[in-house]
Amino acid sequence: MTKLETFLEALEGSQTPDDVQSLVVALRESYGVSNAVYHAVNVGPMPYAALTYSPEWMQYYHDQQYVQVDPVVKGALQQFHPMDWKQLDWSSRGSREFLGEAISAGVCNQGLSVPIRGPNGQFALFTINDNCSDASWETFSKEYKRDMMLISHYIHRRVTDIFIPEAEDKSRALSPRETDSLKYLSLGFSRTEISDKLKISEHTLRVYIDSARHKLGALNTIHAVTTAYSRGLISF
Amino acid sequence: MIKYIYADALDAFPKLRDSMFRDRAFQFKERLGWDVTVSEEGFETDEYDRVNPLYMIYELPDGTHGGSMRNLPTTGNTMINDHFSSLIGGAPIISPLIWETTRFCLSPNVGKLAGRVGAAVCLAGCEAGIRWALDSSVGVFDARMVHIYKRLGWEPEILGSSGTGKSAISAGLWALDEASKASICAKSGIAPQEVEAWFDASFPMMESSQILVA
CATH class of the missing domain: 1.10.10.10 (Winged helix-like DNA-binding domain superfamily/Winged helix DNA-binding domain)
Structure with missing residues (x-):
């Protein structure tokens, strides 16, 4: 089985938000990347995230209200193509300082983020993140971008089913x-x-x-x- | 050249924006007689222009619109699923790897350039598919477009049709891949490198070292 099939099969068995969290952690292993993040903004009653960033960084991010500075969030709210972090708008000093802090907290320099659009304005975001050279990231992205597009949507699909099972429509x-x-x-x-x-x-x-x-x-x-x-x- | 522009960034290109919506009014309302809404300023827009679609626009040397199309992911709301699902058997087409393309339009001012502009707009779609790992685009088109796509070297697979003769409309599926790109490039004489350069200019990539040092 390919990496993709293995992941999707495991996802199929997931029943709870905790299951999804463990799968996102496992994803990091199978694709050999440092971090993976799935974040649903308006799917369930509360925002939901399954991620591998440290709890300390998440708390700090929240306290500093970095959601308003983070170019990944800004980009993904408006656009819907898969985004390499190096294509985002880093022109403001605030955004570059934010990245510096993120990297000190264990976030890596390379990222690929996939915005997820659902019906009626449903919005979620999936990211993988790693420490490597621009050239190796380019190679990795070429090989696995399609996997990431599919994985992001299947995770979203699973999370939707878990939080709003009545959404069968x-x-x-x-x-x-x-x-x-x-x-x-x-x-x-x-x-x-x-x-x-x-x-x-x-x-x-x-x-x-x-x-x-x-x-x-x-x-x-x-x-x-x-x-x-x-x-x-x-x-x- | 082609510019890829999301709706929320169109205001940075007022000349391009206004001429595109005017050309759309001319093509869809006046020439094809579709039931579309045209504003007092002469702009044709609909609900899908208001959910931040991605436009691929051919910009003429004077900064005006030469041709364009509009794209949205099929996982969100789309024209085909909301209004034309009868063409595709009543159930929606939804896939993270399929985008919907609508409002394929050429300016009446392109004259002899029509072939090149049409091909360039289609190539912009193919290039986006290749770079972003998409499979296909889906769209509804008018019977009169069939021979145009054929001439461009990018024939859609027809998923379903209704009506006959000139009033026929169909749902089509276009492959977004290297083979389509090569075919349209060969027919139009546009070099693949030129297409790649358009994409790179719209989505410039920094080096990671530049971001942190800057």
Whole structure:
């Protein structure tokens, strides 16, 4: 299994906020980075964070009201692309002093932050952070940016399910094409055969399967098929 | 050249901003006859311009709009999921790796440059996908656009259609990848390096040592 699959499988088993916290800690090990942070601003009744920064730094950050200075937060509130920290706005003296303090407290020099947008203004943020040269970070980002995009959204999805289980809504409904794709997969057809049957390209088939997985909160294709089956969304 | 600009940063480019919203009014209201809202100043905007979308805009040498499109993540509210889900089987398209592209527009002033401007705007989308690990963009388009995408070398896969002839609309899916980039570059004669330079100019990357020393 890839790192991504291993993580997603473990995430599937998580039932509580504490479980998610341990997974975020584990993520740090599996990807070999120093820190990982998931922060949901307005998902549950209270802001929720799962992170590896020290409690002392979090307390200090809170006391100093650094949320108003932190360029990561400022960037992610407005923008929605994955952001390398070196692309953020560090022009103010305050932001650079803040970074200096953060680094003294164990935050590292390289970061990749993924803003997460949900329906109706839902907002969360996921970050990985490490100490390395610009060149090694570039290599790491190229290789794992897609993983981080998916991981951030799956964590968000899991946290949403934990905090607001009643949120099962129409955004989770499968389209007929998504249902067909899962059904043929469950019957053991190859992707090439399915795209022939549905008269779509393999690229589009992959999109349908990924979209169905995302809606079902399923972490791999087999899980998507079994979830869809158990909810009566596909039948044989 | 192409500039990537989030809505909240548009005010720094008033000439580009105003000419884009005017060109959109011309294209969508006057030329295509869509049911869109145009303000007293002649600007076409809708609810999706107010949730801080990312525009990819071709800026002409005089600083005005040559062509553009508007992007939003499909994990949030999108036009296709809110208003056109009948085209895609009634259920929304939601993926962290798919963005929605809307309001693909060319200025009536581009003349002979139309091919280059259209290609550049599409290339801006491909480059964003490559840099940000996205898979695809999804969008609703008019029957008249089909041959334009074909000529650009970036044909969408059609997910569903309604209506016939000139009034047909479809939902399409475009791959954001190296193959699409190469295809559009080959047809338009735009060098891949030029596309990369546009992206880098909009999202400049500092060196980590510069940030702390500065």
